[in-house]
Amino acid sequence: MLLNFERLGWLKYVLLGITLLTALFLLLPIIFIAALSFGSSQWLIFPPPGWTLKWYSDLFADPRWLSSAWTSFRIAAIVTVLSVLLGLVTSFGLVRGRFLFRKTLRALFLTPMILPVVVLAVALYAFFLKIGLNGTMTGFVISHLVLALPFSILSISNALERFDKSIEDAAVLCGASPLEAKIRVTLPAISHGIFSAAIFSFLTSWDEVVVAIFMSSPTLRTLPVKVWATLRQDLTPVVAAASTLLILLTVILMALFALVRKGLKS
Amino acid sequence: MPSVVALPEVATVKRREFRSTLPALLFLALFFVVPVISLLLRSVLEPQLGLQNYVELLGSSTYLKVFFNTFMVSAVVTIVSLTIGFPVAWTLAIMPSRWAAIVFAILLLSMWTNLLARTYAWMVLLQRTGLINKMLMGLGVIDKPLALVNNLTGVTIGMTYIMLPFIILPLYGTIRKIDPAILQAAALCGANRWQALTRVLLPLTVPGMAAGALMVFVMSLGYFVTPALLGGTSNMMLAELIAQFVQSLVNWGMGGAAALVLLVVTLTLYAVQLRFVGDESEGGR
Amino acid sequence: MTTPFLKIEGIRKEYGPVVAVQDVNLEVERGEFLTFLGPSGSGKSTTLYILAGFDNPTRGDIKLNGKSLLATPSQKRNIGMVFQRYTLFPHLSVGDNIAFPLKVRRLPKHQIDAKVKDMLRLVRLEGFEDRKPAQMSGGQQQRVALARALAYDPPVLLMDEPLSALDKKLREEIQHEIRRIHQQTEVTILYVTHDQEEALRLSDRIAVFSKGVIDQIGTGPELYANPATRFVAQFIGDSDFLPCQMLNTANSRATVSVGGSVFSDVPLHEAGKPEGAALMLRPERLSLTREPLQQSLAATVSDITFLGNNVHVATSTKSGDPLSVRLPFGHPAISGLSRGDSVWIGFDAASAHVFN
Numbered sequence: 001m002l003l004n005f006e007r008l009g010w011l012k013y014v015l016l017g018i019t020l021l022t023a024l025f026l027l028l029p030i031i032f033i034a035a036l037s038f039g040s041s042q043w044l045i046f047p048p049p050g051w052t053l054k055w056y057s058d059l060f061a062d063p064r065w066l067s068s069a070w071t072s073f074r075i076a077a078i079v080t081v082l083s084v085l086l087g088l089v090t091s092f093g094l095v096r097g098r099f100l101f102r103k104t105l106r107a108l109f110l111t112p113m114i115l116p117v118v119v120l121a122v123a124l125y126a127f128f129l130k131i132g133l134n135g136t137m138t139g140f141v142i143s144h145l146v147l148a149l150p151f152s153i154l155s156i157s158n159a160l161e162r163f164d165k166s167i168e169d170a171a172v173l174c175g176a177s178p179l180e181a182k183i184r185v186t187l188p189a190i191s192h193g194i195f196s197a198a199i200f201s202f203l204t205s206w207d208e209v210v211v212a213i214f215m216s217s218p219t220l221r222t223l224p225v226k227v228w229a230t231l232r233q234d235l236t237p238v239v240a241a242a243s244t245l246l247i248l249l250t251v252i253l254m255a256l257f258a259l260v261r262k263g264l265k266s
Numbered sequence: 267m268p269s270v271v272a273l274p275e276v277a278t279v280k281r282r283e284f285r286s287t288l289p290a291l292l293f294l295a296l297f298f299v300v301p302v303i304s305l306l307l308r309s310v311l312e313p314q315l316g317l318q319n320y321v322e323l324l325g326s327s328t329y330l331k332v333f334f335n336t337f338m339v340s341a342v343v344t345i346v347s348l349t350i351g352f353p354v355a356w357t358l359a360i361m362p363s364r365w366a367a368i369v370f371a372i373l374l375l376s377m378w379t380n381l382l383a384r385t386y387a388w389m390v391l392l393q394r395t396g397l398i399n400k401m402l403m404g405l406g407v408i409d410k411p412l413a414l415v416n417n418l419t420g421v422t423i424g425m426t427y428i429m430l431p432f433i434i435l436p437l438y439g440t441i442r443k444i445d446p447a448i449l450q451a452a453a454l455c456g457a458n459r460w461q462a463l464t465r466v467l468l469p470l471t472v473p474g475m476a477a478g479a480l481m482v483f484v485m486s487l488g489y490f491v492t493p494a495l496l497g498g499t500s501n502m503m504l505a506e507l508i509a510q511f512v513q514s515l516v517n518w519g520m521g522g523a524a525a526l527v528l529l530v531v532t533l534t535l536y537a538v539q540l541r542f543v544g545d546e547s548e549g550g551r
Numbered sequence: 552m553t554t555p556f557l558k559i560e561g562i563r564k565e566y567g568p569v570v571a572v573q574d575v576n577l578e579v580e581r582g583e584f585l586t587f588l589g590p591s592g593s594g595k596s597t598t599l600y601i602l603a604g605f606d607n608p609t610r611g612d613i614k615l616n617g618k619s620l621l622a623t624p625s626q627k628r629n630i631g632m633v634f635q636r637y638t639l640f641p642h643l644s645v646g647d648n649i650a651f652p653l654k655v656r657r658l659p660k661h662q663i664d665a666k667v668k669d670m671l672r673l674v675r676l677e678g679f680e681d682r683k684p685a686q687m688s689g690g691q692q693q694r695v696a697l698a699r700a701l702a703y704d705p706p707v708l709l710m711d712e713p714l715s716a717l718d719k720k721l722r723e724e725i726q727h728e729i730r731r732i733h734q735q736t737e738v739t740i741l742y743v744t745h746d747q748e749e750a751l752r753l754s755d756r757i758a759v760f761s762k763g764v765i766d767q768i769g770t771g772p773e774l775y776a777n778p779a780t781r782f783v784a785q786f787i788g789d790s791d792f793l794p795c796q797m798l799n800t801a802n803s804r805a806t807v808s809v810g811g812s813v814f815s816d817v818p819l820h821e822a823g824k825p826e827g828a829a830l831m832l833r834p835e836r837l838s839l840t841r842e843p844l845q846q847s848l849a850a851t852v853s854d855i856t857f858l859g860n861n862v863h864v865a866t867s868t869k870s871g872d873p874l875s876v877r878l879p880f881g882h883p884a885i886s887g888l889s890r891g892d893s894v895w896i897g898f899d900a901a902s903a904h905v906f907n
Binding site for chain 3: 164166167169170171172173174175176177178180181184185188189191
């Protein structure tokens, strides 16, 4: 009876209570930040004595915030494209290939996901110092691609594994060349996997802070590095405004993701 | 003559598919394997060949305290997340799906929200004049503000907040897979609620709990951002120590040695997970 | 001598140490409906996949109108195929699925539209043009797959157990459709199945596959009345085998002794198997009496099963071998028959077969 919600009796209310409190615990800090970003108190007093858009106008008035956001966006966009393309090619090999060490290779491709990021950050920092990529756009893209690629390979190869290869064979028998069959039949059929790969890759790069702290230079810093540097000095409400915009972006991407999932089901 | 054996399906042997994994393989070899290995090598090569870095790292009380902090915080975060996570996952698995969808949305929102934004929220909430202290004082629980930030308490609260979804989701998957008829059978066998919980439900979720707990523990060990922002300078964790060796002290030997310790512990725990509870973590996604 | 329409010459396929197809030889006439019948792993699907060009044979050749197909890649073979699993393109509508082979052939639009209409009419799915595959039943999806495979007028249509995912009633309905479409289009069909009833219902000829070779090719009645091997005898229709002693043989006829009785002039087949000779009997060709007759086998009734229009009597011979008799419902010999009764079973020597 423990797995029948209606027949739990008093236990039902205990469990619901814990769940409700946990949900609030997870949700409140996010709402709190959004509220503070409109509060007039410099010292982040809650509830705020008044409401203002000052922190947003400060944020948009400061060219360093804007340029770091633009840098982040450019890096994330390039990483997304490369990660999806490389993920696609690699997934075809991993899923369709029948070679020795296929599983080992798959595990290797996913290792950057489980490695502590700080180790990778320090290792790449040392490596890039030697080959002169530190503080460059290329350096950022390469290091974020290392982190994003596993997510891309995982989403695309999962989608490809669930796709029946007979469908591609059918397209070939219908007269399409193997490449044409892949482009016109297989890619549209696994598009949800490609789309997830793109979203995961973008977010991985856009939100990444540890590697970015090591990669950045005074002239090239991403938005998370700017937030980090600001936070190390003080807790200005301008960060609340920036965070709120980041939360908004998350909500939009989540909604987009949910829409794609839904579109896939219907 | 070769034997005639039934083939399950027409097997198309295509070794050339291997080639399409080469670009990614080359990329990771150059920008992942080589940098990590050369970092680790520096721990035995700098300043001169030998194990002196490890002797220093494991022999000094300053560094041992960092290891101790790291393990303690990770352990506490894991235990607290598991204690809260189990009832939540259990409820999610059986509650009406419309409500569950709302809780799921909150879980995902919190997971996907920028890490710095979340950590910033806790820096503000936990500070001396922050909402938590104000509320506790308002309720008369305390009369002086507690030091909740710039110490391990702050780190533990902030990390638990981050890790909770990582334990709830796999546990949810495990509980979902249990057939409710098993508990009906337990009831028919005469088990009361407490016996059904401790002798049937909990044992069946042990693999999921082990998988989730190991994952949270390992992730906590290597965490950098949250400890750096919510913790104090006197209570460092391992990831911060590695960064400090490299950034402020420019001591690559020690940095490499600390990285190797973290890497060995991480990979060992993952190997344990793959060996014993591998399938469970997959099911929980 | 005329060249056969489709000729499979000595096809052999090895996967490493595993031999999937040993040696398959076959000639198919234009417009014929030929079925590959056999258990899974007998090489019938592999042969079909080699025809489709998904696999190359280790040895042998395939000729269409006298020209080898092996050097032609799948997409240029112009062969149609319906697969075991549903293989409609999930992101395309029914109409676009059928139009796909025509679009890759860059046909003009009006021609494509007309052909799609024709095909939908052929498989009786007019009005389903804009549906997505996920919105259709399995049977409908396979009919669309059939329309797609026929849209480009292939000379040969391959079907790889296309109905195995459907339930029995739906399967019979679509078997009927396939037959009608075959008659209407006169396309040559090679059909793979492991279901003998399906094979008998659909085909002009059946090739029985066993362990990578074709044991026998022929029409359904030929295979039933004159099985070449024990395997074919077991696979087509029901049969029991009794160990027997060969007394003498002449002109593919044998005289054998079973359970003390001697039967002469029984058709003999050399299967080349090392096991001893066996007499094959079909339950529906046997007679059953309560009194001993000349030239009959003594047996004891072990079970009686009512099967609607006929009754199945399971018996066991003196030597302990099982032997089944099927009699029409209401046959005088079974009234009052019960388990443990002694009966005598007789048969016409010409309907039996001896396998050596």
